[in-house]
Amino acid sequence: DANEIRTVILEVERLPSSDPPDLESPLVAGVQPSAYWLEDLGEGVTGNGVVAIAPDARIVSLPANPGSARATVVRVVNNHRDRALRFTLEAQAPAGLRAELGERSVEIPPSGFREIPLRLERDGAPSSAIAEPVQILAHTESGTVADWVWIDPAADMATSPVLVRGPIRVEIPDRLVRGHGIARARIYNEGTGPISGTAEWILPPALWEAIPRHAWRRPITIDAGDSVEVALRLATDLDSYAMLRFAYAGRVLYGETVGIVSDPQRIFLRADAGRLRIHEGTSATLRLSAFSLAGLSSDSEIRIAAPEGWQVPIIRHDWRPGLDTSTLNVDFRVTPPPGATDAELVFGDERLRMPVHVAPTQPALPTATHVTIDGDLSEWYETEFTRAVSDLGTVRTAVRYGPPGLAVAMIVEDDKFYQPYDGAAIWQGDSVQLGISVAPSQALGYDATDLEFGIAKTDQGDLVWCWYDGERGLTGRVEGAQAAVRVEPGRTVYELLLPSSALPAVALRPESVLGFCYIANDNDGDGFRGAVQWTRGMSGGKDSSLFGDLLLLATQ
Structure with a gap:
């Protein structure tokens, strides 16, 4: 009913079974396992909480004299985890006021948002007050959400902030x-x-x-x-x-x-990361914390089980008694053996399982200015390329960086080329994809620091497409990108320049380390067959903590 707030919580539990399901695979064809908080917060949020719209300033100070103007920002949020949404935006202003949005139609990727400028200007005779607010509407295929901005002519413009910023x-x-x-x-x-x-x-x-x-x-x-x-x-x-x-x-x-515990001796374990990420050939520190009301002391320990060859010594043991909760923080130095890939560490009698990802390295030379994007890879060195191999084939990739952006060369061994798709659907045909994170991540899934691009030869020409654009939320054809795709006997060659303008938050500086992943999609004309992956994290589920490392070298 009107003014009623309702919360629905969906709890997911794996049922006991002698043959448990593979939860790494979709439970239903085409559906990825996920959990949603279903919510109705009233103002500006849809009934299932997946679409939201909200201004940074709900009250804008606007003097009573004609022509006075102020600006704020309206945030439009898509909380879907796996589906982009197209929004049509509208600002309805009361008499005596003009309201203009910076954009009228936007597409926002999953878990993304856009900040849309809103300009407010008085129009007409002086007025001491505008009684009605400006209504902001966001229309989607599933319905409309709305929010409001109120006008206050008496507010102190020197102390009334229009934008809310900061953590x-x-x-x-x-x-x-x-x-x-x-x-x-x-x-x-x-x-x-x-x-x-x-x-x-x-x-x-x-x-x-x-x-x-x-x-x-x-x-x-x-x-x-x-x-x-x-x-x-x-x-x-x-x-x-x-x-x-x-x-x-x-x-x-x-x-x-x-x-909330009834037994004060009960102990809970937590890790400081959803997945431990280790740079290939190095070690990483993992912190585990144990909490208890009365079950811990300075002599308490956390037991660990590691695969053969892994070294996991304790480098710090810190017990902190508290008024209510005692805490034991233990730091482990985790070193995988040579050639190790992903593994799992088990702590505290199997009460906590920690997945570990050993991230491979893709080097990048600082010579992007020396590359001509024409599909001829003669200016690339064989030693620059890394390799990914699967039953579907082989893909080799090299990367360079510089003021123009990121230059990428990829060679896909494939005996049959098939790409009838265009736009966001190019992944269903023969194509390649690149995933980039502003920095290597230990957080599961994608967030606003992750970007994803695709390159394909389509009937309309060589295309560079963006599915994820980090904080900006831009998707579609990448403006300023250059691509050349050559289909040759037994292989397809891709050469690409991602301009710096498409990587605004990415630090293209010597010694920087970025999260990085590349894959080659395969279709021989009988449907999508899968992808050759350098690492997991882009095909079959979005998770940048599974990416490798892109190391920007200082010298050639």
């Missing part, structure tokens, strides 16, 4: 609490202006009846540079959990999970 973070002082204790979180606003949103404790259904709604959901406002504590008094004898969620300006921020 917002959540700190959890106690990771464990008793069933009749208090869960606490503190939300910090390190931005340039106040923020308003809804703070909510996510609870499993078993706790709903024992804890009234007003106790776990409330609106809050946090001034710039300030913080607010959000506390939840518990009343349960069950072992459970609580997690703080803060929704503001179309964005959602989560705190760490708070464990």
Whole structure:
């Protein structure tokens, strides 16, 4: 009903089975396993929470004199994990005001957002107040979402910020609490202006009846540079959990999970990364943390099981007793043996399993200016190329960098070329794809630091396409890119220049290390057969923590 807030939590549990399913593969053809928080936060969010629109300033100071103008930004968010959305945007202004959006139609990739400029200008006779707000509408194929900007002629323009910028973070002082204790979180606003949103404790259904709604959901406002504590008094004898969620300006921020325990001796294990990523030929540090109300002491240890040949010595052991929760932090130095690839470490009697990815290295010479994009690879050295091999074939790749951008050469061994597709569908035919991260990542999945491009010879010509564009959220044909694709007997040659303008957040500097992945898609005319992959992370699931490393060399 109107003004009603409803939350639906979907919990996924693997059922006991003598032959458990392979959860690395799609559970249903064409559907990737995933979990969604389904939410209705009211203002500016659709009923299932996957589309949001919100201005950075809900109140804009605009003097009463005709012609006065101000600007703000409207953020449009696509929270779908696997589907891009096309938005048609509209600004409806009341009498006496003009509202103009910087863009009217945008396509936003999965888990992406766009910031659209909004200009407001008084039009007509002076007025001390404009009673009605400006309504911002975002239309998609599944419906329309809306939000509002209010006009305040009396606001102090010198102290009323139009844009909210800066990090917002959540700190959890106690990771464990008793069933009749208090869960606490503190939300910090390190931005340039106040923020308003809804703070909510996510609870499993078993706790709903024992804890009234007003106790776990409330609106809050946090001034710039300030913080607010959000506390939840518990009343349960069950072992459970609580997690703080803060929704503001179309964005959602989560705190760490708070464990609710009845046994004070119970111990919980956490790792500082979803996946440990190790540069090939080196070591990496992994931190594990154990939490308990009364089950830890300075003599406590964390047991570990590693594959044969792996070295995992302890380099730091730090026990910290607290008022409520004691914490044991243990740092391990993880060194894989030569030739090792991916593995799994098991901690604490199999209570925590840590996947480990040994990242291969792709070198890049600082000589992109010496490359002519024509499909002739005679200016490339054989020693620059790395290789990926599978039952589908072989692909070799070399990379150079410089002021023009990234130059890439790829040779795909394939006895039959087939590419009838165009645009975003080119991956279904013979083509190659490149994945780039601003920096190597240990976070599972894709985020705003990841980019993905494709190159193909289509009926309309050689095409460079972008599916993921990081923070900007731009998709489509890459402006300024150069590509040459040559189909030769038994192989296809790709040569590409990704311009610096397509890589705005990527540091093309000597000694920089980027996340990197390349694949070659195969289709012999009877459907998509799969991809030859240098690393996982792009085909069959998006996960940049599985990329390799692109090392920008200082000298040739």
